[in-house]
Amino acid sequence: MTVGLLFPDGFVWGAATAAYQIEGAARDDGRGPSIWDTFSRTPGKVYAGHTGDVACDHYHRYPDDVGLMADLGLHAYRFSISWPRLQPDGSGPVNPRGLDFYDRLVDELIGRGIDPIVTLYHWDLPQTLEDRGGWTSRDTASWFAEYAAAAYTRLGDRISTWTTLNEPWCSAYLGYASGIHAPGRQDPAAAFAAVHHLLLGHGLAARALRAAGAEKVGITLNPAAVLPADPESAADAEAVRVVDGLSNRIFFDPILAGGYPSDVLEQMRRFTDLAFIQDGDEKAIAAPIDLLGVNYYSPTYVAGRPGAPGGGLAHPGTEGVLFLPPAGPLTEMGWQIEPAGLTALLERIGRDYPGTPLYITENGAAFADKAGPDGQVADVDRIAYLDGHLRAVHTAIERGVDVRGYLVWSLMDNFEWAEGYRKRFGIIHVDYQTQRRTPKDSALWYRDVIARNGLPS
Numbered sequence: 001m002t003v004g005l006l007f008p009d010g011f012v013w014g015a016a017t018a019a020y021q022i023e024g025a026a027r028d029d030g031r032g033p034s035i036w037d038t039f040s041r042t043p044g045k046v047y048a049g050h051t052g053d054v055a056c057d058h059y060h061r062y063p064d065d066v067g068l069m070a071d072l073g074l075h076a077y078r079f080s081i082s083w084p085r086l087q088p089d090g091s092g093p094v095n096p097r098g099l100d101f102y103d104r105l106v107d108e109l110i111g112r113g114i115d116p117i118v119t120l121y122h123w124d125l126p127q128t129l130e131d132r133g134g135w136t137s138r139d140t141a142s143w144f145a146e147y148a149a150a151a152y153t154r155l156g157d158r159i160s161t162w163t164t165l166n167e168p169w170c171s172a173y174l175g176y177a178s179g180i181h182a183p184g185r186q187d188p189a190a191a192f193a194a195v196h197h198l199l200l201g202h203g204l205a206a207r208a209l210r211a212a213g214a215e216k217v218g219i220t221l222n223p224a225a226v227l228p229a230d231p232e233s234a235a236d237a238e239a240v241r242v243v244d245g246l247s248n249r250i251f252f253d254p255i256l257a258g259g260y261p262s263d264v265l266e267q268m269r270r271f272t273d274l275a276f277i278q279d280g281d282e283k284a285i286a287a288p289i290d291l292l293g294v295n296y297y298s299p300t301y302v303a304g305r306p307g308a309p310g311g312g313l314a315h316p317g318t319e320g321v322l323f324l325p326p327a328g329p330l331t332e333m334g335w336q337i338e339p340a341g342l343t344a345l346l347e348r349i350g351r352d353y354p355g356t357p358l359y360i361t362e363n364g365a366a367f368a369d370k371a372g373p374d375g376q377v378a379d380v381d382r383i384a385y386l387d388g389h390l391r392a393v394h395t396a397i398e399r400g401v402d403v404r405g406y407l408v409w410s411l412m413d414n415f416e417w418a419e420g421y422r423k424r425f426g427i428i429h430v431d432y433q434t435q436r437r438t439p440k441d442s443a444l445w446y447r448d449v450i451a452r453n454g455l456p457s
């Protein structure tokens with residue numbers, strides 16, 4: 001078989017999911033409610049009133065699902081632990097039946113030769129903690145570190161890679177500023193407090209995990225690939241600086257460069273007195289990490305335009321910036337398809353924050369899949385998307401960026417947050433009536449990519 005584009009030896013190929021999006025079993029075995037249970041059961045918040053109550057029923061079907069992963073030849077599987085399964089009230093005693101599930105899942109994965117990559121927080125905050133202020137409260141950061149330590153105590157002997165948060169940008173800005181995600185608040189000052197407490201929670205948990213003996217500790221961000229509408233325009237370059245500050249440097253700099261950038265603090269001060277930043281916090285947030293997860297779907301083009309309203313509620317502080325509407329080919333989410341945005345993003349991270357190995361912890365696309373009677377999906381558009389983005393990753397590696405692995409989003413169709421089940425990101429099709437799983441053509445294609453450690457020419 002001819003091989004066109006080979007990836008480095010040892011490159012990690014995998015797939016990713018998240019607890020609330022696939023597990024279901026929302027009331028089983030002592031699990032407490034999370035903010036996504038509350039949010040999805042609130043009329044008008046999620047498309048057609050969909051909830052994660054059943055989802056893909058992965059909680060009961062995990063052995064078969066791990067079998068499907070093994071059939072694809074996955075090296076690694078990224079999943080998240082549901083905090084309210086482990087601690088139904090968010091703090092205090094651990095629910096052993098909740099832990100048992102992850103214990104069984106991890107054993108199943110290891111038995112099939114698949115390396116578990118854990119996310120401790122993929123958005124399902126215990127509702128009890130939201131009732132006490134959620135991420136706007138400093139206590140949530142400490143509780144998160146306690147939860148991380150509790151998970152490690154039981155699973156640490158078999159899991160080498162621990163990541164703290166998934167996409168704190170979404171948790172803070174979509175959860176507390178735009179309100180399109182749980183808990184559905186619309187308060188920019190609350191969103192900035194949430195950014196800080198998420199970062200603090202990350203730092204405290206990273207320290208606790210390392211003290212307990214974790215081999216590799218990291219975090220997953222969804223850095224915006226912010227690009228200027230006109231590369232020659234100084235006003236557009238300034239717009240890029242503003243959006244990059246509030247979306248990217250606000251996370252990167254405290255985690256990897258010792259503290260918040262002064263221009264970002266200045267922007268935040270327009271909404272809040274920053275009293276939530278206390279002495280020692282920046283030191284805690286800068287706890288050393290071993291890997292950085294990068295999630296990428298689409299670029300963001302901006303221009304500087306005096307009087308422009310900015311990027312809406314999810315982008316407080318961006319007045320005077322015009323966010324260009326997505327152009328060219330779009331996915332079913334309405335997101336612009338542009339693999340070059342991923343190369344540019346990876347090169348930028350490698351240049352400005354060198355020394356931390358990168359993993360693509362999510363990349364993929366929703367398309368209007370048409371399943372045949374057997375559940376089969378000929379998803380040529382998804383194959384083209386994945387092929388293009390893998391080439392973009394390869395280009396970044398050739399240019400010297402230290403990218404160690406790629407995890408496709410998602411292993412299977414699942415609960416796509418505010419979009420419910422109508423948007424399908426899986427490489428495996430799920431028939432929600434029967435819970436039958438059928439690998440799409442993209443899954444078979446991905447299996448071949450993994451087998452040859454590269455792409456056909």
Ligand code: PNW
Nearest residue numbers: 018166167170222295362409416417425
């Ligand atoms: C990520 N945005 O979410 C999440 O990590 C996944 O759980 C999710 O299913 C996947 O991407 C696809 O959406 C995002 O509005 C949601 O910029 C929204 C945005 C970005 C990421």
